[in-house]
Each structure stands twice: as structure tokens, then as C-alpha cells.
Amino acid sequence: MSPTTNVQEDRRSSGLASAEERHLRIKKDLHQKLISEMDLSTIGSLSESEIRDEIRRGAEQLCLRHDDLLSLTEREQLIEEVLDETFGIGPLEGLMRDPTVSDILVNGPKVVYVERGGRLTKTDVVFNDEKHLVEIVRRIVGRVGRRIDETSPLCDARLADGSRVNAVIPPLALDGTLLSIRRAGKSPLLTQDLIEKRAITQEMVDFLAACIKGRVNMVISGGTGSGKTTLLNALSAFIPEDERVATIEDAAELRLQQPHVVRMETRPPNIEGEGAIGTRELVKNALRMRPDRIVVGECRGSETLDMLQAMNTGHDGSMTTIHANDTRDAIGRMEMMVGMAGFDLPIWIIRRQIASAVQIIVQAARLSGGVRRIIKISEIVGMEEEVVSMHDLFVFKQTGVDGTRAAQGYHYCTGVRPKCLERLEEAGLGLAPELFESRILTSRPQAEPPSDAEEPRNGDRLWGLFGRGKGEGTP
Incomplete structure (x- = not known):
């Protein structure tokens, strides 16, 4: 040059x-x-x-x-820009008006990323300086009754439109204030929307809908941004309208589609470090509010024990979400979080409590290219000695990626007949036996289900994928 x-x-x-x-x-x-x-x-x-x-x-x-x-x-x-600065949230106001933006990620005053269609891109949005960015962050959290300052440099809040905000300011943020906004859609996605996006199949929806109507306790697990809350909102449409539902969240994101919902949100400590109300206290209080079901937005600590207790004491059909990489890992996560309650319980008692309380675990995942899929639906069928026994009912098999690096694959049914079908039949919610035949549930790509079944571990019952007739493979 x-x-x-x-x-x-x-x-x-x-x-x-x-x-x-x-x-x-x-x-x-x-x-x-x-x-x-x-x-x-x-x-x-x-x-x-x-x-x-x-x-x-x-x-x-x-x-x-x-x-x-x-x-x-x-x-x-x-x-x-001056109007946005006066009434809105400054340089971010334009991004908040963009319906294609699902996440806004601010890494200091001069670096702002957004997610569109599952992909991160850098924007030309900048703040004047660090002071300007901190001022905008304080305006955002102040509107929802939260605070952020040097004594409390972390904040997790919810905007009026349902978007979730997390902020970290110096001295914890080394290179400038960090702000992430997870946008909430104008209207919650329905199960039909998830089917059209190929996140789930109609057969899987039919089964989960019957489980919810039949008051089967359910846990939705997955990583950050995998769509756990979206799925929980969509499945809530199958809760009968004559039931009273109590929801408990750290930052309210759930938008259940029922007329009789009582919503509660945790409270952080005040400036003196007192007055905090956590999820565990709200779960205990919800038990006194005559709920038919309890929905905890996310179990991440000792409240897991109270949630399991609620599932075991007449609040059938309760649901929650947890962070885990697999349905089997979700059991280990629940064991660990129950241990955080401070009671010196033997591990076999904790596992027996889990096996008795939870019947279905649904695994959501965010795959390459930002593709979100329900990759597994598993059923807990009891205990084998001191180990929780479970089997997979529906599985997503990734076959590769396309030209844009987006994950490709198909859902298939393992051919295992769920144990909870007896309970569903008693509730008048019988499902056709053909629903659980071993077959591919999506039409593309055309491929055979995997023949190298995973070896049983930790007492899990894994059944073959082929050669199962109707009604066979019952545990």
C-alpha cells in the first residue's frame, strides 16, 4: 500500500x-x-x-x-436522539424499537452488540462516555423500583414490556459497565409457532399437553437462552382455566395464558442490606394461598427443596425450570440444589424425593446458528436401589449444519411407552398407542434413527429404537 x-x-x-x-x-x-x-x-x-x-x-x-x-x-x-435521551433510554431506544432484535449486549460505552435471528452482530451505537452509560443504566433500573450503585453494583430487573435486564457496573465490571437486555416479544409464542419453527413436533406437543392437563409434575431444563421460559409460557395454554396458578420469579418473565394467575416476584435487599425476600420464602407463602399449581420461574438454589415438597403435597401439575445440559444432568442439579437448603439429608432420601415429585423432564437447547430445539423429553419412572431410573421418550438428533452454520436434524420417538399413560387414562386423557411408535417425527432430512443406542448408566432404562410393536417396551 x-x-x-x-x-x-x-x-x-x-x-x-x-x-x-x-x-x-x-x-x-x-x-x-x-x-x-x-x-x-x-x-x-x-x-x-x-x-x-x-x-x-x-x-x-x-x-x-x-x-x-x-x-x-x-x-x-x-x-x-434528544427525545430518546429525555424520555427513553438514550442510544438504546432505537434498538428497543427494532422488532428483529432479541438481545442487546453492551460491553462498555463504545461496544454494543445485538442478536438477530440467533446471530450476534456489532452495532454503531455508542454512548458519550462511561458516565453517560451508567446514567442510562440507573434510569432503566430506577423505573422498575430497583437500584444500582457502588454498594450494590449488580442488578437483575424487568422492564414494563417484560424484557429482562441485567447490569454490572464498576468496580465489578473492569472495562466499563456491562448491560444485557433480553427482549420480550410483543405476544408470547404459542405451541403452533414452535411447531412451525421446528423447535418441537405435534406429537411431542400432544404428549406434553396431556401431561399438563393430567396434572403431571414437569421440569424444563436447558442452558441460558435455550427457550425454557418461552416453552413454559407456551405450554401454560393447556392448564385448565378453572385452576388457580401461583407464579414465583426473580425477575417476572412468565406470561401465562390463564385468567386466574397470582404473580409474585422476589425483592432484593434495601440500601442497609435488609428486607430481602427470596424465592424460598415466596414458595412457602404460596402454599398458604390455596393454589392448584405452583410455577417457579427458575429453581437455582435451596428453594428446590420447597418446590419438590409442593409437588409432593397435593400441588400436582406444578412446573419449574432449571439450568442443566441434559435431562439426566438435571437430576444431579436438583440433588445439589436440595443440598443447599442446609439440611443434612442422605443422598438416597433426596433422590427418592425427586423420583416421587417429578415425572417429566423436558430438555431445551440452543444449537449452532442460534437454532432452538426441544432435544429430549424424558420420564422418571422410579428408583432402582439408590439411583433414579428414567428413560427417553422423544429425542432430537442433530445431523449436521447448513450453509449458514445453523443446526440441522430431526426428532424421533424412541418407541418406549410412558409409564404415566396409566395416570392420563384415569384422567380421561388417553393417547393413541401409535403416538409412541419408534419412528422419525420430522420429514427432513430423511435419515434413519441412530442404531447405536446409548449404554445404560446410573440405572437408566434405555430401550431399543427398532422392532417395537404397539404396546411393547413397557417398563
């Missing part, structure tokens, strides 16, 4: 930087002048739309002073 080319590129870069700096400087000056010239005594008598119109008129008049520096397009962009 010639020296002349390098000089031209340096000039172009410096020109872009100076233009950006000029835009930020004018926006800052405009914002400060608007605030200083506002008649605050009249704001209380105006609606938000009227205040917005007044500020827009004032901003347009102030922009005329920079008529020689700003084009019409730049002025309009500047006015919108």
Missing part, C-alpha cells in the same frame, strides 16, 4: 471521527439548553405526548442555530 493511500485513509478516519465528535457535542449542548430553558412548573399539567411535542418544537428552534452545520436529515436525527 502506497504512502499516499495511507494518508488518505488516515484523513478519512479522522474526518469520520471529527464528524461523530461534532454530532455528540451538538447533541449534548442541545440537550443541556433544552433542560435549562424548560419551564418545569408547567410540566405537571401536561401529558407525556404534549411534553414531547413541546420539546420537539424547542429542539427544532435550537437546531436552526446550527443551520450551517447540520443538514435536514442530521437535524431530524439529532432531535430524535
Whole structure:
């Protein structure tokens, strides 16, 4: 590359930087002048739309002073940014209005990523400086009654539209404030939407719907962003409308589709470090509220013991989510979290409690390319000596990736007849035997189910995938 080319590129870069700096400087000056010239005594008598119109008129008049520096397009962009700065969440307001954005990830004042269609891309959104970013974060969490400062540098909150926010400020964040916003859709996804996206099949939905109507206790496990809450919201449509459902969450994300839902949310400690109300206290309180079912948004600690107790004491049909990599790993996670309750319980008692309380575990996963799939539905069938026994009913087999690195594969039925069918039949929810025949449940790609079945471990019963007639393979 010639020296002349390098000089031209340096000039172009410096020109872009100076233009950006000029835009930020004018926006800052405009914002400060608007605030200083506002008649605050009249704001209380105006609606938000009227205040917005007044500020827009004032901003347009102030922009005329920079008529020689700003084009019409730049002025309009500047006015919108000032309005976002005054009423919204600053530079992030445009991303919040974009329906294609599912996650907003801020790594300091100059680095902002978004997720669209399961893929992360860097944006050109920037904040003025670290102070500006912290101010926006405090505005976000302050609107929902939370706080974040040097004494409490972590915050997990929920926006009015249901989006979940997590923020970390210095000194815990070493390279600048960290902010992540998980957007909530305008309307919750239904099971039909999940079927169309090939996240699940109709046969799997039919089985899970019968389990929910038949008051079978269920745990949905998976990693971060795998779609656990989305699936829980979708499956809640099958809860009968004449039942009272109590939900408990750290940051309320559930949007159950029932008319009789009582919602509770944990409370962080106040500035003196007191007054915290955790999930465990709310689960205990929910037992006194005459619920038919209890739904815990996520079990991540000692509240798991209380959740299992609720499932074992007449609150059949309760559901929760946990973080785990597999349905079998979910049992180990529950064992560990029950141990966090502080009781010195023998492991065989904990496992017997789990085997008695939970019947179905559904595994959700976020695969390569951002593809979300229900990769396994397993049933706990009891104890074999001191080990929890379970078998897989439906499985997703990944066969590879496409040209965009998105995971490809198919769901198949293992051919095992669920033990809970007897309970469902007693409730008048009998399912056709053909539903559990060993076969591929999706049409693409055309491939044979795996023949190298996994070896049994930890007392699991794993049945062959082929040669099962109707009704065969019953444990």
C-alpha cells in the first residue's frame, strides 16, 4: 500500500471521527439548553405526548442555530436522539424499537452488540462516555423500583414490556459497565409457532399437553437462552382455566395464558442490606394461598427443596425450570440444589424425593446458528436401589449444519411407552398407542434413527429404537 493511500485513509478516519465528535457535542449542548430553558412548573399539567411535542418544537428552534452545520436529515436525527435521551433510554431506544432484535449486549460505552435471528452482530451505537452509560443504566433500573450503585453494583430487573435486564457496573465490571437486555416479544409464542419453527413436533406437543392437563409434575431444563421460559409460557395454554396458578420469579418473565394467575416476584435487599425476600420464602407463602399449581420461574438454589415438597403435597401439575445440559444432568442439579437448603439429608432420601415429585423432564437447547430445539423429553419412572431410573421418550438428533452454520436434524420417538399413560387414562386423557411408535417425527432430512443406542448408566432404562410393536417396551 502506497504512502499516499495511507494518508488518505488516515484523513478519512479522522474526518469520520471529527464528524461523530461534532454530532455528540451538538447533541449534548442541545440537550443541556433544552433542560435549562424548560419551564418545569408547567410540566405537571401536561401529558407525556404534549411534553414531547413541546420539546420537539424547542429542539427544532435550537437546531436552526446550527443551520450551517447540520443538514435536514442530521437535524431530524439529532432531535430524535434528544427525545430518546429525555424520555427513553438514550442510544438504546432505537434498538428497543427494532422488532428483529432479541438481545442487546453492551460491553462498555463504545461496544454494543445485538442478536438477530440467533446471530450476534456489532452495532454503531455508542454512548458519550462511561458516565453517560451508567446514567442510562440507573434510569432503566430506577423505573422498575430497583437500584444500582457502588454498594450494590449488580442488578437483575424487568422492564414494563417484560424484557429482562441485567447490569454490572464498576468496580465489578473492569472495562466499563456491562448491560444485557433480553427482549420480550410483543405476544408470547404459542405451541403452533414452535411447531412451525421446528423447535418441537405435534406429537411431542400432544404428549406434553396431556401431561399438563393430567396434572403431571414437569421440569424444563436447558442452558441460558435455550427457550425454557418461552416453552413454559407456551405450554401454560393447556392448564385448565378453572385452576388457580401461583407464579414465583426473580425477575417476572412468565406470561401465562390463564385468567386466574397470582404473580409474585422476589425483592432484593434495601440500601442497609435488609428486607430481602427470596424465592424460598415466596414458595412457602404460596402454599398458604390455596393454589392448584405452583410455577417457579427458575429453581437455582435451596428453594428446590420447597418446590419438590409442593409437588409432593397435593400441588400436582406444578412446573419449574432449571439450568442443566441434559435431562439426566438435571437430576444431579436438583440433588445439589436440595443440598443447599442446609439440611443434612442422605443422598438416597433426596433422590427418592425427586423420583416421587417429578415425572417429566423436558430438555431445551440452543444449537449452532442460534437454532432452538426441544432435544429430549424424558420420564422418571422410579428408583432402582439408590439411583433414579428414567428413560427417553422423544429425542432430537442433530445431523449436521447448513450453509449458514445453523443446526440441522430431526426428532424421533424412541418407541418406549410412558409409564404415566396409566395416570392420563384415569384422567380421561388417553393417547393413541401409535403416538409412541419408534419412528422419525420430522420429514427432513430423511435419515434413519441412530442404531447405536446409548449404554445404560446410573440405572437408566434405555430401550431399543427398532422392532417395537404397539404396546411393547413397557417398563
